[in-house]
Amino acid sequence: MSKTESKAAKPEVVENLVTFFINDKEHQAIPGSMLIEVADASDIHIPRFCYHKKLTVAANCRMCLVEVEKAPKPLPACATPVMEGMKVWTKSEKALTAQKDTMEFLLINHPLDCPICDQGGECELQDLSMAFGASTSSYQEIKRVVVDKDIGELVSTEMTRCIQCTRCVRFGDEISGMRELGATGRGDRMEIGTFVEKSLDSELSGNIIDICPVGALTAKPSRYHSRSWEMLQSEGIGSHDGVGSNVRLHTFKNKLVRVIAGENDAINECWISDRDRFSYEGVYAQDRVKSPMIKKNGIWKEVDWIVALEAVANELKDVNPNAVGVLASARATIEEQYLLQKVMRSLGVNNIDHRLRQTDFYDQENTDLFPNLGMKIADVESTDAVMLIGSNVRKEQPMINHRIRKAVLKGAKVFTVNPRELAFNYDVAEQCVVTPNEMVAQLALIAKASFTLSKKKVPAGLSDLLKSVRATKSAKTIAECLSDAKKPAVFVGNIAQQHPAYSTIRVLALVIAENTGATFGVVGGSGNTSGAWLAGLIPHRKEAGEAVDEIGKNAAEMLNHPKKVYVLLDVELESDSDNPQQALAALNQAECVIAISPYANKKMLANADVILPSAAYSETSGTYVNLEGTWQSFKAASKSYENARPAWKILRVLGNQLDVKGFDYVSSKDVRDELKDLCDKAEDGLHKFEATGIYVPHDSASSKSLQRIGEVAEYSCDSLVRRAQSLQASKPEQQLVQLNTKEIENLGLQTVFESNLNKVQVKQGGVMVEMSITANDMIPDGCALLMAGTKSSGLLGSAFGEIEVTL
Amino acid sequence: MANTNTILTKYERDDIDSWVAKFPEGRSQSALLAALRAVMHEDHYLSTEKMDAVAEYMGLSKIAVYEVASFYSMYELDEKAAAKNSISVCTNVSCMLNGSDEIVEHIEERLGIKMGESTPDKQFFFKVEEECLAACCGAPMMQLNHVYHENLTKEKVDALLESVKTNGSLHKKETS
Ligand code: SF4
Ligand code: FES
Ligand code: FES
Numbered sequence: 004m005s006k007t008e009s010k011a012a013k014p015e016v017v018e019n020l021v022t023f024f025i026n027d028k029e030h031q032a033i034p035g036s037m038l039i040e041v042a043d044a045s046d047i048h049i050p051r052f053c054y055h056k057k058l059t060v061a062a063n064c065r066m067c068l069v070e071v072e073k074a075p076k077p078l079p080a081c082a083t084p085v086m087e088g089m090k091v092w093t094k095s096e097k098a099l100t101a102q103k104d105t106m107e108f109l110l111i112n113h114p115l116d117c118p119i120c121d122q123g124g125e126c127e128l129q130d131l132s133m134a135f136g137a138s139t140s141s142y143q144e145i146k147r148v149v150v151d152k153d154i155g156e157l158v159s160t161e162m163t164r165c166i167q168c169t170r171c172v173r174f175g176d177e178i179s180g181m182r183e184l185g186a187t188g189r190g191d192r193m194e195i196g197t198f199v200e201k202s203l204d205s206e207l208s209g210n211i212i213d214i215c216p217v218g219a220l221t222a223k224p225s226r227y228h229s230r231s232w233e234m235l236q237s238e239g240i241g242s243h244d245g246v247g248s249n250v251r252l253h254t255f256k257n258k259l260v261r262v263i264a265g266e267n268d269a270i271n272e273c274w275i276s277d278r279d280r281f282s283y284e285g286v287y288a289q290d291r292v293k294s295p296m297i298k299k300n301g302i303w304k305e306v307d308w309i310v311a312l313e314a315v316a317n318e319l320k321d322v323n324p325n326a327v328g329v330l331a332s333a334r335a336t337i338e339e340q341y342l343l344q345k346v347m348r349s350l351g352v353n354n355i356d357h358r359l360r361q362t363d364f365y366d367q368e369n370t371d372l373f374p375n376l377g378m379k380i381a382d383v384e385s386t387d388a389v390m391l392i393g394s395n396v397r398k399e400q401p402m403i404n405h406r407i408r409k410a411v412l413k414g415a416k417v418f419t420v421n422p423r424e425l426a427f428n429y430d431v432a433e434q435c436v437v438t439p440n441e442m443v444a445q446l447a448l449i450a451k452a453s454f455t456l457s458k459k460k461v462p463a464g465l466s467d468l469l470k471s472v473r474a475t476k477s478a479k480t481i482a483e484c485l486s487d488a489k490k491p492a493v494f495v496g497n498i499a500q501q502h503p504a505y506s507t508i509r510v511l512a513l514v515i516a517e518n519t520g521a522t523f524g525v526v527g528g529s530g531n532t533s534g535a536w537l538a539g540l541i542p543h544r545k546e547a548g549e550a551v552d553e554i555g556k557n558a559a560e561m562l563n564h565p566k567k568v569y570v571l572l573d574v575e576l577e578s579d580s581d582n583p584q585q586a587l588a589a590l591n592q593a594e595c596v597i598a599i600s601p602y603a604n605k606k607m608l609a610n611a612d613v614i615l616p617s618a619a620y621s622e623t624s625g626t627y628v629n630l631e632g633t634w635q636s637f638k639a640a641s642k643s644y645e646n647a648r649p650a651w652k653i654l655r656v657l658g659n660q661l662d663v664k665g666f667d668y669v670s671s672k673d674v675r676d677e678l679k680d681l682c683d684k685a686e687d688g689l690h691k692f693e694a695t696g697i698y699v700p701h702d703s704a705s706s707k708s709l710q711r712i713g714e715v716a717e718y719s720c721d722s723l724v725r726r727a728q729s730l731q732a733s734k735p736e737q738q739l740v741q742l743n744t745k746e747i748e749n750l751g752l753q754t755v756f757e758s759n760l761n762k763v764q765v766k767q768g769g770v771m772v773e774m775s776i777t778a779n780d781m782i783p784d785g786c787a788l789l790m791a792g793t794k795s796s797g798l799l800g801s802a803f804g805e806i807e808v809t810l
Numbered sequence: 811m812a813n814t815n816t817i818l819t820k821y822e823r824d825d826i827d828s829w830v831a832k833f834p835e836g837r838s839q840s841a842l843l844a845a846l847r848a849v850m851h852e853d854h855y856l857s858t859e860k861m862d863a864v865a866e867y868m869g870l871s872k873i874a875v876y877e878v879a880s881f882y883s884m885y886e887l888d889e890k891a892a893a894k895n896s897i898s899v900c901t902n903v904s905c906m907l908n909g910s911d912e913i914v915e916h917i918e919e920r921l922g923i924k925m926g927e928s929t930p931d932k933q934f935f936f937k938v939e940e941e942c943l944a945a946c947c948g949a950p951m952m953q954l955n956h957v958y959h960e961n962l963t964k965e966k967v968d969a970l971l972e973s974v975k976t977n978g979s980l981h982k983k984e985t986s
Pocket of ligand 2: 063065066
């Protein structure tokens with residue numbers, strides 16, 4: 004780490020630089036830098052296979068050999084530190100001969116199957132062999148063959164092509180924090196693999212496809228779809244978490260066929276989550292809507308856009324604004340979100356929300372302009388104590404988890420308060436695992452300890468809650484550790500936000516942060532949750548945080564007290580809301596449901612009255628705002644499917660139909676600029692909190708029922724990823740109901756394991772569903788993990804409600 | 811951990827503990843060779859189950875154990891190789907020129923197995939040895955349970971095999 008520090012200190016300590024020569028030109032660098040880094044920084048190309056700027060140096064491929072003055076043999080540039088007065092030649096005869104020889108050795112066992120290799124055309128070995136190799140080989144013998152491994156649904160292997168650079172092995176060790184691949188055997192029998200049959204489990208596993216220099220590891224879902232030179236590349240933004248990872252979208256004949264990692268050191272470095280990489284498969288799902296449709300007497304009819312939009316305008320024109328509910332996706336672009344609320348507010352509608360899984364909105368007015376991390380994403384790695392509250396950060400926000408992991412490797416301590424024990428890819432100092440109902444009490448302990456420590460007075464609103472609390476030793480340790488740290492952070496995640504006592508949890512998190520000097524932040528949400536707040540897709544504020552005249556109903560209220568008309572933007576309530584039973588009942592009784600959506604599943608066909616097909620991921624231009632408040636715009640990468648149109652255009656026409664003023668935007672950029680101006684002017688009241696009249700959750704679970712832990716499954720968070728087949732197939736366990744062994748015995752369920760079906764009955768809100776069960780001892784007593792957004796959960800009730808599990 | 815405790819024998823656990831104690835804190839991986847040797851002592855081969863248990867016991871990733879186990883030829887990974895005594899006859903150049911083929915043939919005949927197999931009574935495993943064992947001056951030679959025996963004749967082999975069968979153990983030293 005001293006290296007990064009000295010890099011940062013570069014401007015001041017110029018005299019510490021060493022001076023040396025590459026190809027007879029003078030260069031300077033920090034002592035200890037490797038030749039290859041310096042060469043890269045100065046655009047001098049040195050061939051390499053095993054070197055990767057984000058991984059440790061292995062120096063095993065020998066492709067980077069260069070000539071160094073006074074060295075008897077060529078030296079590997081990736082493992083040779085620069086030294087004062089050193090003279091290096093990267094293209095001298097000696098260097099080139101060494102590189103050519105290395106190439107010949109590497110090709111001894113490499114098959115000549117480029118024409119049928121998915122990597123062909125974008126293969127580092129192919130490129131370097133063209134540039135540095137010979138056209139013939141002195142090797143005449145038989146080449147070795149390595150049996151391919153089945154390592155799951157996402158990465159396909161062709162292990163004969165492996166050149167054993169060990170990038171993938173080091174990636175597991177150093178980046179994903181899970182050693183899954185290794186080099187077994189030795190000498191010419193060495194193989195890369197998992198040794199035992201095993202699917203890759205890391206949420207970052209797809210990155211090995213990008214870093215494998217050859218065609219040994221390629222993307223399974225896109226394999227053999229097209230050749231690399233036939234594809235077009237556009238820049239895009241990952242849409243499933245609040246990071247906004249930069250991605251590259253590859254299209255073939257106007258269809259999105261592949262996604263790879265883009266580079267942005269401030270955001271995702273050069274890695275992306277599997278979710279951002281493989282969710283594109285959902286774009287062309289079976290249930291994409293081709294044309295606008297209207298339902299008359301229960302029969303769907305395709306109509307022209309004009310007809311459909313007129314029908315929608317007529318429906319909305321005369322309706323009582325209080326009888327309309329608008330529910331929109333936090334994955335929609337900020338342009339779509341902004342225009343939607345602008346149209347609806349022009350009609351007097353304030354029942355607008357995107358927080359479909361939230362149930363406690365008690366202190367919504369005291370929150371920031373938009374939920375945010377409280378720091379830059381890159382700064383997370385320099386925190387030295389992190390408290391995670393209600394957050395499965397590894398699955399929810401993989402790239403932020405990656406930064407926390409980096410912090411832990413530098414010595415940071417992590418504490419968690421969660422309703423279940425989680426498997427982290429780094430050491431966690433302490434996981435406080437309590438039932439969902441006990442989370443408030445657990446936080447109260449830590450909050451109390453933080454008050455004692457800081458000698459601050461407990462504010463009136465919290466005094467009832469904290470009065471009789473006696474901080475435990477572990478609570479004290481956590482509070483002390485946070486306040487002793489130089490850069491502590493307290494983060495609340497998705498589970499906290501969906502918790503029935505979110506406002507209490509948030510306030511407690513805020514006081515803990517304040518009392519210990521920690522930064523408070525939100526590590527949750529979807530691709531544009533921050534944008535949704537800025538765009539005014541909330542009932543209590545307009546765009547850029549401007550006050551509303553009358554606060555509208557929040558998502559839960561809109562579904563709890565059904566409305567006559569619903570307008571949905573890329574929302575599937577059976578999977579996207581807290582309480583699917585209630586949500587579907589609300590849609591069912593409505594007089595008119597207008598859905599702007601790329602997809603129409605059975606439930607939507609049953610409940611909607613008008614469907615306006617919108618462009619899916621990659622088919623529209625737009626902007627996402629991430630958790631650090633960075634606005635990232637992108638262009639459409641592929642053509643809209645059939646007659647679907649980008650939602651911002653649909654809304655623009657609708658605005659015009661309804662004669663809303665100021666709807667003459669030419670491009671999505673006009674929309675963005677208008678909103679950006681407003682946001683730039685907006686004042687941000689940071690972390691105001693008023694701890695009065697705290698809501699305390701009830702905990703009266705009847706003896707038979709369990710508390711449901713209904714966190715959203717990793718691959719079920721939105722309409723796109725739910726349709727991504729390979730991701731779904733890679734995590735079948737997310738569809739199961741999970742209890743600990745003791746609870747299974749308590750409920751007399753152990754007999755289900757005697758047959759292989761493992762089926763139990765799960766009952767919530769009067770509905771009984773048959774599901775498969777599995778034992779998971781990381782779940783506390785009295786609870787059942789049944790993730791939201793999954794198939795069976797669509798028939799059930801509230802994500803954190805009570806459920807029964809019986810034989 | 812309860813799990814690991816039942817899979818690894820007391821001997822294995824004690825041996826691993828004593829080796830781990832010899833290395834600085836957090837460097838338990840250095841004791842892996844010894845840990846696997848302890849398992850070899852007990853089972854005469856390394857099952858995946860035992861390797862996983864070693865990984866868990868020592869706090870290493872499983873693949874790190876597989877890598878080491880598959881790298882060194884002293885570890886056997888196949889259950890078929892599990893036998894009390896292991897015989898390696900060198901068949902590299904010097905030994906071959908001095909008649910190692912006959913020795914191999916003789917052993918195969920005597921034990922009724924082929925190279926690479928073990929006897930049904932699990933007394934002997936006849937290992938395929940590919941490398942020169944670095945005792946060319948005494949060719950032909952063989953290694954019996956880590957002890958070198960040189961200048962072999964059929965009679966000498968018979969006597970050796972007989973003696974380990976009656977009183978031999980993996981650790982007993984014998985001289986030729
Ligand atoms: S599979 Fe690819 S990344 Fe891994 S060692 Fe082989 S060539 Fe390198
Ligand atoms: S890149 Fe330097 S040895 Fe591989
Ligand atoms: S050839 Fe047999 S010991 Fe060297």
